[in-house]
Amino acid sequence: MNKGKRYKEVSALVDKATTYEPKDAINLVISTAKAKFDESVELHIKLGVDGRNADQQVRGTVVLPAGTGKTKKVLVIAKGDKADEATKNGADIVGAEEIIAKIQGGWLDFDVCITTPDMMGFVGRVAKILGPKGLMPNPKSGTVTTDIKKAINDIKAGKVEYRLDKNNIVHCPIGKVSFGAEKLYENFDALMSAIVKAKPAASKGTYLKSITLASTMGPGIKTTYKM
Secondary structure (H helix, E strand, O other): OOOOHHHHHHHOOOOOOOOEOHHHHHHHHHHOOOOOOOOEEEEEEEEOOOOOOHHHOOEEEEEOOOOOOOOOOEEEEOOHHHHHHHHHOOOOEEEOHHHHHHHHOOOOOOOEEEEOHHHHHHHHHHHHHHHHHOOOOOHHHOOEOOOHHHHHHHHHHOEEEEEEOOOOEEEEEEEEHHHOHHHHHHHHHHHHHHHHHOOOOOOOOOOEEEEEEEEOOOOOEEEOOOO
């Protein structure tokens, strides 16, 4: 793939043979983000685990101290008092069976889906639609819960989910370039701390194999983290 002139210019600022200290890497990410929009900053962590084994899965959530820079549209599937609780606490869309029917018809105009345990039988009907999109509620991510208020507040405050992909890499946003170095570092440290705490007991050898920071249009910058 041919790289554009701008990409080549900013790439020249990065020494590919160097693994930078986190704060230096974040400053480099900011200086190499030259797009005309506010680029996202993402963290990519290659882990020394084998996600094919159930005892080596790495998955969880963390509330980023400085938020994500993105307003997420929250859908809550609930009935009765829990539906009222969702409405009172800022859910963007609240419904029950009628929402399931809309999803079956192809509607997916939301970023996060929260539901109560009693509604999982209904939600299960659209698991094959929500699952591939990363929208299926899950107790491990805090999106199947009776504490609807907390679930909504956490998401609106900047909760992100991290999980292994098929190559044993975690990809996760830590904010926007406009946040500045200090806030991006706070989010970086919070996410890395959570991933270190989530290290499976069955993981052997080097856990953090590589850590790379990059903006949406910028080059990857290798960094480190002390466990």
